[in-house]
Amino acid sequence: MAQIKITLVKGLVNQKPNQRASVQTLGLRKIGQSVVREDTPANRGLANAVRHLVTIEETD
Template identity: 45%
Template structure:
Protein backbone atom coordinates (compact mmCIF):
# COMPACT_ATOMS: atom_id res chain seq x y z
CA UNK A 1 0.00 0.00 0.00
CA UNK A 2 1.38 3.39 -0.99
CA UNK A 3 1.88 5.98 1.72
CA UNK A 4 -0.20 9.12 1.52
CA UNK A 5 1.66 12.20 0.38
CA UNK A 6 0.84 15.76 -0.51
CA UNK A 7 2.51 18.52 -2.47
CA UNK A 8 2.89 21.97 -0.99
CA UNK A 9 4.08 25.21 -2.53
CA UNK A 10 5.51 28.27 -0.80
CA UNK A 11 3.50 31.32 -1.86
CA UNK A 12 4.86 33.96 0.49
CA UNK A 13 8.35 34.90 1.66
CA UNK A 14 9.45 34.14 5.20
CA UNK A 15 11.19 37.52 5.45
CA UNK A 16 9.81 39.56 8.33
CA UNK A 17 8.37 36.55 10.16
CA UNK A 18 9.76 35.01 13.36
CA UNK A 19 12.85 32.80 13.15
CA UNK A 20 10.93 29.71 14.22
CA UNK A 21 8.59 30.07 11.22
CA UNK A 22 11.55 30.40 8.85
CA UNK A 23 13.07 27.31 10.46
CA UNK A 24 9.79 25.46 9.92
CA UNK A 25 9.85 26.37 6.22
CA UNK A 26 13.40 24.98 6.01
CA UNK A 27 12.30 21.86 7.87
CA UNK A 28 9.60 21.31 5.28
CA UNK A 29 12.25 21.54 2.57
CA UNK A 30 11.11 24.90 1.19
CA UNK A 31 13.97 27.20 0.27
CA UNK A 32 12.50 29.65 -2.23
CA UNK A 33 9.22 31.12 -3.39
CA UNK A 34 6.94 28.95 -5.57
CA UNK A 35 9.00 25.86 -4.85
CA UNK A 36 6.95 22.66 -4.68
CA UNK A 37 7.89 19.76 -2.40
CA UNK A 38 6.22 16.40 -1.91
CA UNK A 39 5.97 15.29 1.70
CA UNK A 40 4.64 12.24 3.50
CA UNK A 41 1.34 12.78 5.31
CA UNK A 42 2.24 12.48 9.00
CA UNK A 43 1.03 14.22 12.14
CA UNK A 44 4.31 16.11 12.52
CA UNK A 45 4.22 17.34 8.92
CA UNK A 46 0.64 18.51 9.33
CA UNK A 47 1.62 20.37 12.51
CA UNK A 48 4.45 22.12 10.68
CA UNK A 49 2.07 23.08 7.87
CA UNK A 50 -0.40 24.44 10.39
CA UNK A 51 2.30 26.67 11.87
CA UNK A 52 3.17 28.30 8.52
CA UNK A 53 -0.21 27.97 6.79
CA UNK A 54 -0.15 31.69 5.91
CA UNK A 55 3.08 31.19 3.90
CA UNK A 56 2.29 27.95 2.03
CA UNK A 57 -0.58 26.50 0.09
CA UNK A 58 -1.42 22.80 -0.07
CA UNK A 59 -1.48 21.87 -3.71
CA UNK A 60 -2.56 18.26 -3.95
CA UNK A 61 -3.15 15.25 -1.73
CA UNK A 62 -2.46 11.83 -3.13
Template identity: 45%
Template structure:
Protein backbone atom coordinates in the same frame (compact mmCIF):
# COMPACT_ATOMS: atom_id res chain seq x y z
CA UNK B 1 0.32 7.43 4.18
CA UNK B 2 -1.10 9.94 1.76
CA UNK B 3 1.20 12.30 -0.11
CA UNK B 4 0.67 16.04 -0.04
CA UNK B 5 2.33 18.75 -2.08
CA UNK B 6 3.30 21.98 -0.37
CA UNK B 7 4.26 25.20 -2.12
CA UNK B 8 5.75 28.33 -0.57
CA UNK B 9 3.59 31.21 -1.83
CA UNK B 10 4.63 34.01 0.56
CA UNK B 11 8.08 35.18 1.55
CA UNK B 12 9.65 34.40 4.91
CA UNK B 13 11.28 37.83 5.04
CA UNK B 14 10.21 39.73 8.19
CA UNK B 15 8.81 36.54 9.74
CA UNK B 16 9.84 35.22 13.16
CA UNK B 17 12.91 32.98 13.17
CA UNK B 18 10.78 30.02 14.27
CA UNK B 19 8.64 30.27 11.13
CA UNK B 20 11.72 30.59 8.91
CA UNK B 21 13.18 27.41 10.40
CA UNK B 22 9.89 25.55 10.06
CA UNK B 23 9.70 26.40 6.35
CA UNK B 24 13.33 25.31 5.95
CA UNK B 25 12.64 22.04 7.80
CA UNK B 26 9.79 21.33 5.39
CA UNK B 27 12.37 21.45 2.60
CA UNK B 28 11.28 24.73 1.04
CA UNK B 29 13.70 27.49 0.14
CA UNK B 30 12.70 30.17 -2.29
CA UNK B 31 9.20 31.41 -3.01
CA UNK B 32 7.45 29.15 -5.48
CA UNK B 33 9.40 26.05 -4.45
CA UNK B 34 7.37 22.86 -4.05
CA UNK B 35 7.88 19.60 -2.19
CA UNK B 36 5.93 16.34 -1.97
CA UNK B 37 5.88 14.88 1.54
CA UNK B 38 4.05 12.17 3.47
CA UNK B 39 1.10 13.42 5.51
CA UNK B 40 2.30 12.46 9.00
CA UNK B 41 1.20 14.11 12.25
CA UNK B 42 4.61 15.79 12.54
CA UNK B 43 4.45 17.28 9.05
CA UNK B 44 0.80 18.30 9.56
CA UNK B 45 1.82 20.22 12.70
CA UNK B 46 4.62 22.00 10.87
CA UNK B 47 2.27 22.92 8.01
CA UNK B 48 -0.32 24.20 10.49
CA UNK B 49 2.31 26.47 12.10
CA UNK B 50 3.06 28.24 8.79
CA UNK B 51 -0.17 27.64 6.84
CA UNK B 52 -0.45 31.36 6.04
CA UNK B 53 2.72 31.06 3.94
CA UNK B 54 1.90 27.80 2.14
CA UNK B 55 -0.44 26.32 -0.42
CA UNK B 56 -1.23 22.65 0.30
CA UNK B 57 -2.58 20.15 -2.24
CA UNK B 58 -3.36 16.48 -1.67
CA UNK B 59 -1.98 14.10 -4.28
Protein backbone atom coordinates in the same frame (compact mmCIF):
# COMPACT_ATOMS: atom_id res chain seq x y z
CA MET C 1 0.18 6.22 2.33
CA ALA C 2 -1.23 9.57 1.23
CA GLN C 3 1.07 12.44 0.40
CA ILE C 4 0.78 16.21 0.53
CA LYS C 5 2.30 18.79 -1.79
CA ILE C 6 3.45 21.94 -0.01
CA THR C 7 4.25 25.08 -2.00
CA LEU C 8 5.83 28.25 -0.60
CA VAL C 9 3.76 31.20 -1.82
CA LYS C 10 5.01 34.06 0.37
CA GLY C 11 8.49 35.14 1.41
CA LEU C 12 10.09 34.80 4.81
CA VAL C 13 11.03 38.45 5.32
CA ASN C 14 9.71 39.78 8.65
CA GLN C 15 8.60 36.31 9.79
CA LYS C 16 9.35 34.91 13.23
CA PRO C 17 12.42 32.67 13.59
CA ASN C 18 10.33 29.61 14.45
CA GLN C 19 8.31 30.07 11.25
CA ARG C 20 11.49 30.36 9.18
CA ALA C 21 12.76 27.17 10.81
CA SER C 22 9.51 25.34 10.01
CA VAL C 23 9.75 26.30 6.34
CA GLN C 24 13.41 25.24 6.23
CA THR C 25 12.57 21.91 7.90
CA LEU C 26 9.97 21.26 5.21
CA GLY C 27 12.74 21.75 2.63
CA LEU C 28 11.47 24.97 1.08
CA ARG C 29 13.85 27.75 0.10
CA LYS C 30 12.38 29.89 -2.68
CA ILE C 31 8.94 31.29 -3.42
CA GLY C 32 7.13 28.93 -5.77
CA GLN C 33 9.16 25.87 -4.75
CA SER C 34 7.15 22.73 -3.96
CA VAL C 35 7.92 19.57 -2.02
CA VAL C 36 5.99 16.34 -1.68
CA ARG C 37 5.95 14.82 1.80
CA GLU C 38 4.20 11.92 3.50
CA ASP C 39 0.94 12.93 5.15
CA THR C 40 2.03 12.42 8.76
CA PRO C 41 0.99 14.40 11.84
CA ALA C 42 4.51 15.87 12.08
CA ASN C 43 4.48 17.19 8.51
CA ARG C 44 0.90 18.44 8.91
CA GLY C 45 1.93 20.29 12.05
CA LEU C 46 4.88 21.97 10.33
CA ALA C 47 2.70 23.03 7.41
CA ASN C 48 -0.06 24.20 9.75
CA ALA C 49 2.40 26.39 11.68
CA VAL C 50 3.12 28.36 8.49
CA ARG C 51 -0.25 27.98 6.76
CA HIS C 52 -0.28 31.70 5.89
CA LEU C 53 2.94 31.24 3.86
CA VAL C 54 2.22 27.94 2.05
CA THR C 55 -0.47 26.12 0.14
CA ILE C 56 -1.19 22.48 0.88
CA GLU C 57 -2.60 20.01 -1.67
CA GLU C 58 -3.37 16.37 -1.09
CA THR C 59 -1.94 14.02 -3.71
CA ASP C 60 -1.95 10.26 -4.21
